[in-house]
Structures are given as C-alpha cells and as structure tokens.
Amino acid sequence: MAAVSISNLTKSYGELVAVDDVTIEIRDGEIYGLLGPNGAGKTTTIKVLMGLLDPDSGSTKVFGIDSREDPIEVKKLVGYVPEEQQLYESLTPRELFDFIASVRELPEEKTNGRIKEMVKALDFGRYYDSMIVTLSQGNKQKTMLVAALLHRPKLLILDEPFSGLDVRTAKVMKDIVRIHTENGGSVLLSTHIMEIAEGLCDRVGIIDDGELVAVGTLDELRRKSQREGATLEKVFLALTEQEDEVEEGVDTLREALRD
Amino acid sequence: MNFSERWCLAGIIAREVSFQGYLEMNPTNIARVKENPDRIGRSLRRSSQIRAFMTGFIIIFLASITVATVGFDSSLVNPASRLAFGVSVFLGMSFVVVLFLNLTSSTGLFTSGVMRLPATLPLDRRDLENLSVLVFVRVFITPAILILTVFPILCLFVFGVLTALAALLACAATVVFSIGALVYIAKWFYVKSHMADDSRSSGAIRVLASLGLAAGMIFVFGIGGFLPQILDFIVSASANIPAEMLGFMAVFFPFSLGFLVSTATYAVSFQLPTILISLGASTLYSLFAIVSYKRTGRSLRALAGGGISTTKLRPIQEASVNITSPLRSMIRKDLKLASRNLGSAMVFAIPMFLLIMMYPMIHGWATNDGFVRSMTALVATEYANLFAGMAIISLMLFDTQGASIQAGLPLRSILTLRTKAAIAMVPYVASMVLIATICALYPLISPVVLLIPLVQIPCGYAIALAVGGGIYRAKGQGRAVSINIAFEPGMAFFAAAVASVIGVIPLVGYGLAMIVTGSHLVSIIVQALVLIPELLLIRSQIPRLLKD
Structure with missing residues (x-):
C-alpha cells in the first residue's frame, strides 16, 4: 500500500489556485522530496494531506485512510513538522512533551526511553526545562522534531526542516530521516535546499504555480530537463523555467553592488 | 551624535519597545503579526493612543477633582487637613496610574533584542547607554510631564506660589518613585514570566502577579467612577484622626509630602512634631528619589548590553514525560x-x-x-x-x-x-x-x-x-x-x-x-x-x- 496517495488534488483560495490537479504517490519506505519555489503550493498540499484544509476536488490518503474523512486517524500515523514554528512559547519542552504524549495516549515507559535517546542524540538536555520562547531557532526545530517522533509515526512529514540548524543538528536530522526509513517508515520532505534533496531523497516531485511539473529520481529529472550531469539546482531551475529570470536578477544585483 | 539624532533614534527604539510589550501582553498578536502585520501595527498605534489618552485623562481628572475638593468644598474638616490628605491621595493615585498603565510597555524594554540594532551602528558604549535612558524617557514622557505640570499649575491658581512649588517637589518625587518602581516591577515580572522551574510556589507567584496586575489595571481604569467618593471618604475620615496619629502618618509616603504641601500653604495648622516629621520624611524621600533615579538610570543603562536574557544554560536534566489523560x-x-x-x-x-x-x-x-x-x-x-x-x-x-x-x-x-x-x-x-x-x-x-x-x-x-x-x-x-x-x-x-x-x-x-x-x-x-x-x-x- 502507498504511504501517501494524492489524486487530482485542487485547492483554491478565492481566485488563486494554490494546487491545481496534483497527483502524487509516495511508496512505503521511500523518502520523497517535494521541491518548489515560494508559493508553489507545497504547504497547501501538505495541509490538505494532514486534514487541516478541505480540498476543492480530488482526494488525499495516508496508508489508505482518507484525510478528509478521518483526519484523526491520519494524524495518529503521521509525525508532522510544519514550516512555521508556532509552538507553545510559554511551555518548556518537558511540558510540551508531557502534553503531546498525553494527547496521543502513549505508554509512559516506552516514551521515556525514546525521549531520553532522542534528547541525547540532539544534545538537547540542557534546554529541556527552559521556556520555549527563550530557545534558539535550531533548538525550537529540535523540539518540533522530537515532538513529531514521539509516537513512532509511520509517515514523517517535514516542511522545510533544515532552516536554522547548526551543522551537527542538520547531520543528526538527516540521519534521523534515513534511520526512520530503514525502520520501515516513509518520509515526505518539503525543502528549498537542493543539496539536501539531492543527498537524501529517493524521488523528487517538483511543484510550480500549483502544478506538478516533474516527478522522478534525480537521473530521470536530468533526462527530462536535458541537463545531463547537472546538479538538482540546475535541473530544478530548468524544469521550473526560472534560469533566465535568476540570471537577470543576478545581473541587476551585480550592477547595484558595483561602486 | 547630537541630541536631536539621539532623540529620533530613541523614538524608533521606543516604538519597538511598545511593540514587544504589546506582543508580550497578548499571545494572539505573536501569531497574527506575521499573518497581518499592518493590522497589528494599526492596533498597536490605537492601543498607544488610547493609553496616552487614558493616562492624560486620568491625571487631569485626578488633579482637577483633588484641587476642586480640597480648595472649594468647605464642608470637609479644616482646610489644612483637607489639603494634606487631598494631595496625598493625588500622589498615591498618580503612583498607581503610572505603574499600571505603563507596565505592559515597560516589559518590552527588557527583551534582549531591543538594543540589538543600535549596537550594530557606529555608537560607543556611552552613546548606547544614553540612548537606553532616552528610550525610556520617550515612552514615559507623557504621564511624567502631566503629573509635573497639571497639579502644580492648578495649585498655583487656587493656593498660590508656595503651594505650587511644594506640590512640584512632591510630584517630582512621586514621578521618580513610580518610574523606579515601574522599572523594578517590569523587570521582575519579565524575568518571572520567562522563568520555568518546577516549584509550585513559582507558578503561584506568577498567577498572583498576573492577577495583581490585572486588578491594578481594572482599578486604574475604574478610578474615574470612584475617585470623588474615595477622596471624600479619606478627607472626611481625616477629621477623626487624632493629632498623634497624624504625626505617625507623616512618616509615610505619600502623606509626608501631603503634609509638607499643606504646611507650605497654611504654616502652623498641624502640631510642631507633625510638621517636623513631615519635613524630615519628605527630605528623606527626596534623597530616596535621587537614589532611585540613579538606580533606574543604571538599570536602563544596562540595557545597552543587550537587555535581560532569559536564555540560560541549565544542568542536563532527566528527560522524561509525565503522562495523564x-x-x-x-x-x-x-x-x-x-x-x-x-x-x-x-x-x-x-x-x-x-x-x-x-x-x-x-x-x-x-x-x-x-x-x-x-x-x-x-x-x-x-x-x-x-x-x-x-x-x-x-x-x-x-x-x-x-x-x-x-x-x-x-x-x-x-x-x-x-x-x-x-x-x-x-x-x-x-x-x-x-x-x-x-x-x-x-x-x-x-x-x-x-x-x-x-x-x-x-x-x-x-x-x-x-x-x-x-x-x-x-x-x-x-x-x-x-x-x-x-x-x-x-x-x-x-x-x-x-x-x-x-x-x-x-x-x-x-x-x-x-x-x-x-x-x-x-x-x-x-x-x-x-x-x-x-x-x-x-x-x-x-x-x-x-x-x-
């Protein structure tokens, strides 16, 4: 069974069509990268998948469960790290994890063992009883990650998870994604960072202006964009037809920065 | 950097201080600020205008009612007691008004980021310290000026020059005290509200502090409806206070300053010990005010170093969860x-x-x-x-x-x-x-x-x-x-x-x-x-x- 299956999804905000007839299938055990410029429709797609938004048409399923019909069951299977870190700023990570584990009705002993290991791996012990508002961006991101992994989700959805992370945490984070799939889990990763998508993802879907432009492994995308041997960044710019635009922007900037 | 440039920059930082205080006050704003910054900006301006208007209105109202009651209501005891207690009520109320109406803006002053931008500019440490003080002045200038001018001017017209000068001194001491108290309490509340420890007493202190502040604000905004009755009650009650008790009261702020203003107006209406005690206590409070002014200055100058950081490295804690329903x-x-x-x-x-x-x-x-x-x-x-x-x-x-x-x-x-x-x-x-x-x-x-x-x-x-x-x-x-x-x-x-x-x-x-x-x-x-x-x-x- 597919971990995620999105069929002909369309979602509009008034006149703006944020997601236009998108179809995506993520295989069980796969790391799938969703790439796209700002406002391309990545986060809207994820929100519909999580049951946070209702689609105009089409359907989204997680392990066969319809997000619209049973969002609670979907959320039980998913660990979600959204792009915006709107945490409970006045709580400490300890209080937040108490809350999440209680809502998810997790077994205390197992959860404690799991949390100890994650906190140690992320070097997070010193901040465990500090108010979240006082944490750095990277430590907030670690808090989100631990929160998403507490219940051993079958599917991990990470929306721009690498922004603001130090080298050690970014490395640990990438390893966590890999370990998660090695243990049979699946990952949907939305990112702007091409190196990470290139090094981590089994397959990549490129979304632009709400439409899915291309799907495949890096080699398949290179062939499609006719950029043999190119980096994912070049492939991405070619497929989203942004090469000329970016070149022009850089030229303008060069002029502006000249004495 | 000349004064007008510093004043201008202080204005920009003061806006940031109000903004931070506004976000602290209402968690909704933290989430909404990204969603609709213009609306938050408008709401902030409106809130600042309302606060300035309310502060102005309350202080002018307080001063007018006090002067009218003590100056013209002859049904109330003798004029000297009337003036002494009326001035004391005004000073006490002004203290409360300055404290509670500005508390939320002052918490913004202590966030670590307020002086971050000016610290990147070519300013030396002394400039930065002076800038911190100016920021505070810009935030609190309206109530301070109103208290220092409205009441003494009204006293000048009703009671004469000597009363006005004594009232000015009393108001100056009160303003300095209230600002000192405001900085101290805002700093305390900021630290308390950003501190997380497991003790139940700390949680209780936070709740009680929040409720105390909420009660204070309710009192300040409701003061208009009760002030004439409060003033009438206190001034009437003063008629039954024995002379020895007046001497005892003259020790305490704001009564010592109230007795001082009354003595400046009516000379020997109280017993000599009461007059001497009020003079001594007023001198002492003036000295305290100077000390408080210097301490407030030091607190504010310390902001130049980056405010109060609540990020502290704790010893590694036992990572566990406490699960409930x-x-x-x-x-x-x-x-x-x-x-x-x-x-x-x-x-x-x-x-x-x-x-x-x-x-x-x-x-x-x-x-x-x-x-x-x-x-x-x-x-x-x-x-x-x-x-x-x-x-x-x-x-x-x-x-x-x-x-x-x-x-x-x-x-x-x-x-x-x-x-x-x-x-x-x-x-x-x-x-x-x-x-x-x-x-x-x-x-x-x-x-x-x-x-x-x-x-x-x-x-x-x-x-x-x-x-x-x-x-x-x-x-x-x-x-x-x-x-x-x-x-x-x-x-x-x-x-x-x-x-x-x-x-x-x-x-x-x-x-x-x-x-x-x-x-x-x-x-x-x-x-x-x-x-x-x-x-x-x-x-x-x-x-x-x-x-x-």
Whole structure:
C-alpha cells in the first residue's frame, strides 16, 4: 500500500489556485522530496494531506485512510513538522512533551526511553526545562522534531526542516530521516535546499504555480530537463523555467553592488 | 551624535519597545503579526493612543477633582487637613496610574533584542547607554510631564506660589518613585514570566502577579467612577484622626509630602512634631528619589548590553514525560499558558470585574428596598452569564500559540471545546459564589435568593459549550479555531449574545414560576428543572456542529 496517495488534488483560495490537479504517490519506505519555489503550493498540499484544509476536488490518503474523512486517524500515523514554528512559547519542552504524549495516549515507559535517546542524540538536555520562547531557532526545530517522533509515526512529514540548524543538528536530522526509513517508515520532505534533496531523497516531485511539473529520481529529472550531469539546482531551475529570470536578477544585483 | 539624532533614534527604539510589550501582553498578536502585520501595527498605534489618552485623562481628572475638593468644598474638616490628605491621595493615585498603565510597555524594554540594532551602528558604549535612558524617557514622557505640570499649575491658581512649588517637589518625587518602581516591577515580572522551574510556589507567584496586575489595571481604569467618593471618604475620615496619629502618618509616603504641601500653604495648622516629621520624611524621600533615579538610570543603562536574557544554560536534566489523560493534559497546558501571560491571565480576573460592577448595583437596590429581592439575584446572575461568554472567548485566545503542534496532533475538536468549558467553569463558579456572598451581606427577602446563583452553576458548562461550539462552527466550519477579540469584535458580540440567551432560560423559569406561584422554593426547583434538560440538550447537540 502507498504511504501517501494524492489524486487530482485542487485547492483554491478565492481566485488563486494554490494546487491545481496534483497527483502524487509516495511508496512505503521511500523518502520523497517535494521541491518548489515560494508559493508553489507545497504547504497547501501538505495541509490538505494532514486534514487541516478541505480540498476543492480530488482526494488525499495516508496508508489508505482518507484525510478528509478521518483526519484523526491520519494524524495518529503521521509525525508532522510544519514550516512555521508556532509552538507553545510559554511551555518548556518537558511540558510540551508531557502534553503531546498525553494527547496521543502513549505508554509512559516506552516514551521515556525514546525521549531520553532522542534528547541525547540532539544534545538537547540542557534546554529541556527552559521556556520555549527563550530557545534558539535550531533548538525550537529540535523540539518540533522530537515532538513529531514521539509516537513512532509511520509517515514523517517535514516542511522545510533544515532552516536554522547548526551543522551537527542538520547531520543528526538527516540521519534521523534515513534511520526512520530503514525502520520501515516513509518520509515526505518539503525543502528549498537542493543539496539536501539531492543527498537524501529517493524521488523528487517538483511543484510550480500549483502544478506538478516533474516527478522522478534525480537521473530521470536530468533526462527530462536535458541537463545531463547537472546538479538538482540546475535541473530544478530548468524544469521550473526560472534560469533566465535568476540570471537577470543576478545581473541587476551585480550592477547595484558595483561602486 | 547630537541630541536631536539621539532623540529620533530613541523614538524608533521606543516604538519597538511598545511593540514587544504589546506582543508580550497578548499571545494572539505573536501569531497574527506575521499573518497581518499592518493590522497589528494599526492596533498597536490605537492601543498607544488610547493609553496616552487614558493616562492624560486620568491625571487631569485626578488633579482637577483633588484641587476642586480640597480648595472649594468647605464642608470637609479644616482646610489644612483637607489639603494634606487631598494631595496625598493625588500622589498615591498618580503612583498607581503610572505603574499600571505603563507596565505592559515597560516589559518590552527588557527583551534582549531591543538594543540589538543600535549596537550594530557606529555608537560607543556611552552613546548606547544614553540612548537606553532616552528610550525610556520617550515612552514615559507623557504621564511624567502631566503629573509635573497639571497639579502644580492648578495649585498655583487656587493656593498660590508656595503651594505650587511644594506640590512640584512632591510630584517630582512621586514621578521618580513610580518610574523606579515601574522599572523594578517590569523587570521582575519579565524575568518571572520567562522563568520555568518546577516549584509550585513559582507558578503561584506568577498567577498572583498576573492577577495583581490585572486588578491594578481594572482599578486604574475604574478610578474615574470612584475617585470623588474615595477622596471624600479619606478627607472626611481625616477629621477623626487624632493629632498623634497624624504625626505617625507623616512618616509615610505619600502623606509626608501631603503634609509638607499643606504646611507650605497654611504654616502652623498641624502640631510642631507633625510638621517636623513631615519635613524630615519628605527630605528623606527626596534623597530616596535621587537614589532611585540613579538606580533606574543604571538599570536602563544596562540595557545597552543587550537587555535581560532569559536564555540560560541549565544542568542536563532527566528527560522524561509525565503522562495523564488527554483532557487533563489539555487543561494543564492551558493553565500553564494562562499563568505565564498577563493577557491570558485576565480570564481569571473576570470575577473581579463582576465584583466591581455588581457590588454598587446590589448595594443600591438592597439599600432602596431594605432587602435583596430575587430580581436582584436574577439580574446579577444574568450579568455573570454574559461575562461567561467573554471568558470562553478569552480561553480561545490560547490556541493562537502552538498552531504547529495542534496541526499534527490527533485532537478532536470536542476535546478542545471540553477543555475550554472545564477551565471556564473556574471563573463562572467564582462569579456565582461571589454574587451569593454579596447578596448575603444584606437582609434577604427569602434565603432561597442565595440559591439562585448557586443552582445556576452547571449552566456555566452549557454556556461554554454553546458559545465555543457556535464559534467553531461559524469561524472554522466546525474545526477548533483561535479567536482574537481585538480583530474579531463580532465574535465577542456573538459570545455575549449566545451566553445571555443560554444563561437566561433557567432564570426565566424562576421568574415565571414566581409570577405564577409566588413561592421562592417552587421557583428555584423550576430553575433547576429547566436547567437540567437545557444542559443535556446542549451537551448532546453541540458535538454535531463540530468537525475534526
């Protein structure tokens, strides 16, 4: 069974069509990268998948469960790290994890063992009883990650998870994604960072202006964009037809920065 | 950097200080600022204008009423005592007004980031320190100037030059004290509200501090309605104070300064020891004011080094979780959020609002009729119902925090609503007990009258479910949503209307039964009998409006 299956999804905000007839299938055990410029429709797609938004048409399923019909069951299977870190700023990570584990009705002993290991791996012990508002961006991101992994989700959805992370945490984070799939889990990763998508993802879907432009492994995308041997960044710019635009922007900037 | 440049830069930083304080005050704004910064900007400007207007209005009102009472109301004791106590009341009230009206803006002063930008500019440390002081001056210049000018000028016209000069000295000492106290308390509150330790006493201190601040603000905004009575009461009461007691009072702020101003006006109206004590104490307070000024300056200069950072490296803690039921964990989480934010803690101050509003009304009706009628208790209970609608809205404000967490959790909307309803019962029960207590202070037409608010208590749950369910339906198509009253005043009206209607039904039952039978006992039974099916109906039907 597919971990995620999105069929002909369309979602509009008034006149703006944020997601236009998108179809995506993520295989069980796969790391799938969703790439796209700002406002391309990545986060809207994820929100519909999580049951946070209702689609105009089409359907989204997680392990066969319809997000619209049973969002609670979907959320039980998913660990979600959204792009915006709107945490409970006045709580400490300890209080937040108490809350999440209680809502998810997790077994205390197992959860404690799991949390100890994650906190140690992320070097997070010193901040465990500090108010979240006082944490750095990277430590907030670690808090989100631990929160998403507490219940051993079958599917991990990470929306721009690498922004603001130090080298050690970014490395640990990438390893966590890999370990998660090695243990049979699946990952949907939305990112702007091409190196990470290139090094981590089994397959990549490129979304632009709400439409899915291309799907495949890096080699398949290179062939499609006719950029043999190119980096994912070049492939991405070619497929989203942004090469000329970016070149022009850089030229303008060069002029502006000249004495 | 010359003064006008520093003044200009201080203005920019002062705006940031107000902005930070505004975000601290209301958690909704933290989430909304990214969503709609223009609207937050407008709301902030409006809030600053209202604060400046209220400060100005209250100080001018205070000064005018004080001078009019002590200068022209000859029915009140001797003129010297009148002036001494009138000035003392004015100084005491000014202290409270400066403290509470500006507390939220001052917390913004202590966030670590305020001086971050100027620190990147080519300014030396001394410039940065002076800039910190100027920022503070820009934030508090309006109340300070008003206190220093309005009261002494009015004294000049009514009592003469000497009184005006003494009043100026007294006002200057009060302004310095209040600003010193303000900086100290704002710093303390900022540290307390950003500190997390496991001790229960720390949590209790936070809640009490928040409630104290909420009560202070209610007092300041309600001061206009009570001031003439307070002044009249204190000045009248001063007629019965023995001379030795006056000497004792002259030791304490603000009475020593009040006696000083009175002595400057009427020379030897008090006994010599009282005059000497007031002179000595006033000198001492002036010295304290100078010390306080220097300490405040030092505190403010320290901001140049980056404010108070609440990020501290703790020893490695045992990483574990404490698991409870989902409902209890939701309640625990909301209570923690409420105890750590001044704006959120206001929900628990609702019984205080009710007390301030209802006590004079119940007192008036009970005094006129000679006893408390059932109609008095019914009206007071209906007011509490209306306030209950506002309480549930205040609780929905918490959910603007933690959107990222809620988005990923398998949380049913009904569970969120039940949490809010359970917490909303705390101020509702307190309100009903308060109404019964106030009624019990007066003779009752029947003891059953005391039961009207107490029997109504379960209705608080029905009100919370109906208001919350209605809002979730109207605003989130049935999904749990957060509410910001500042941006959605319509929702506040909706909540008040629904709460009033749901709450009034059992009370109407009481009223109709009273008209028909004339028996209080039968009426209270009817109230309960109407309430039970209403509660069951709401409990069973509201989940149908919700969506996960």
